[in-house]
Amino acid sequence: MSYIPVTLNHFRAVKAWADSCDAQVDLDVRTFNLEVKLRNRYYTLKPRFLVVNQGRIAYSTSLVKDVTGFIGWMPYEVLQWDLSQDKLLFKKFLDNAGLKCPATWPALEDVDGDFLVKLSNGSFGYQIAGPHRQSESESSAATLAQDEGAQTKGGGALKFAEQFITGTNLKVWYWGAKAFYAHVHPYPTIVGDGVSTVQALIDARLAKAGEKPWTPDEEGNLKASLTFQQVRPADVLEQGREVWIDFRYGRQYKPSSTSADTDNDLGGIKEHVRRQIDLAGVKAAEAAMRRFKAPVLYSIDGVVDDEGTVWWLEINSNPILPPDGYPLVFMSLFGPAKKP
Numbered sequence: 001m002s003y004i005p006v007t008l009n010h011f012r013a014v015k016a017w018a019d020s021c022d023a024q025v026d027l028d029v030r031t032f033n034l035e036v037k038l039r040n041r042y043y044t045l046k047p048r049f050l051v052v053n054q055g056r057i058a059y060s061t062s063l064v065k066d067v068t069g070f071i072g073w074m075p076y077e078v079l080q081w082d083l084s085q086d087k088l089l090f091k092k093f094l095d096n097a098g099l100k101c102p103a104t105w106p107a108l109e110d111v112d113g114d115f116l117v118k119l120s121n122g123s124f125g126y127q128i129a130g131p132h133r134q135s136e137s138e139s140s141a142a143t144l145a146q147d148e149g150a151q152t153k154g155g156g157a158l159k160f161a162e163q164f165i166t167g168t169n170l171k172v173w174y175w176g177a178k179a180f181y182a183h184v185h186p187y188p189t190i191v192g193d194g195v196s197t198v199q200a201l202i203d204a205r206l207a208k209a210g211e212k213p214w215t216p217d218e219e220g221n222l223k224a225s226l227t228f229q230q231v232r233p234a235d236v237l238e239q240g241r242e243v244w245i246d247f248r249y250g251r252q253y254k255p256s257s258t259s260a261d262t263d264n265d266l267g268g269i270k271e272h273v274r275r276q277i278d279l280a281g282v283k284a285a286e287a288a289m290r291r292f293k294a295p296v297l298y299s300i301d302g303v304v305d306d307e308g309t310v311w312w313l314e315i316n317s318n319p320i321l322p323p324d325g326y327p328l329v330f331m332s333l334f335g336p337a338k339k340p
Helices: 007-021 087-097 138-147 198-208 216-228 271-292 323-334
Strands: 024-027 034-038 041-053 056-060 067-074 115-119 129-132 159-163 168-175 178-185 189-191 242-244 297-304 310-316
Touching (some): 007 034, 007 323, 034 323, 067 323, 087 271, 087 310, 168 323, 189 198, 271 297, 271 310
Antiparallel strands (some): 024 034, 034 041, 041 056, 041 067, 115 129, 115 159, 168 178, 168 297, 297 310
16 A cells, blocks of 8 residues: 555645646645646645554544654545445445355354454454354354453444455556556465574564564464364474465555555556446445435555456445546546637
8 A cells, every 4th residue: 555645646636637627726735625626616635544543544634743754635524324334234235236256154153164354343353353264163263252342342343253255456546437446465474484483483574574573463364264174373384384464454564665656556457356346336336326416536455356356345435545546536626628
């Protein structure tokens, strides 16, 4: 994600669009609001920022102390969308739309397969326990879920078990019905050398990425990922054996670097996967238009299994805006970008 939160990449994208149609763009450095004028119309776009507070990621609409990156200007305030606020409601939407999603079970005793324990309103990959094998006892899985914080909290959140499907993480950004950006991220792995313990290999990878080893937010999922593969931190992997250490999107555990080059993976996605992506956009946009009456930005997370089936997990109504999306945003506001 090192391309998206680079502030200059957003400036470059807005400037390129403004140059293409001779638009006037003014930035208020006190509020970071962006005023855009073209063809006797003007709009004020509001900023969004990336915040890391006590090791946890969040978004902010103002330039507060803990801001670490800029993630886009939007022509509307923060959205409230029931499908993004309740994972279980989104799953019902997917079922009704004929889109794939993992099975869910309201209680651990009902579980019929490998599973995760989630909260219905969690985000950023926090408060997820697992993965667990179906063969694990109810008592040990429930205890682990509570220890990792994946339990019912305020605000009507519900704890539930979700079928765990291994594959490749997929995150797709849409403006209205159009998919315009995607990340395709395999699980991060370690490779045995016949000498080092699993814990030493993980510690080395985290240190290289500038991450603190085995923080409370990450330790549970790291250990559960190893246990799922019947590996222990003290084990020594044979030379060349590869083991994945996390399954959550955004946990790549590799050094970050800034770049002016887009990291959009959408163009390289196979056709049969792209068809599923496009269908999800059509169905989600229909629901969004009923709620907001105009195109909006959203992203959908999923996992692609070995057969190329996309299993959708959750939708976000206030995601970061990849700089590549500005032409679509401005087209909705001003029409095609053409110089007068």
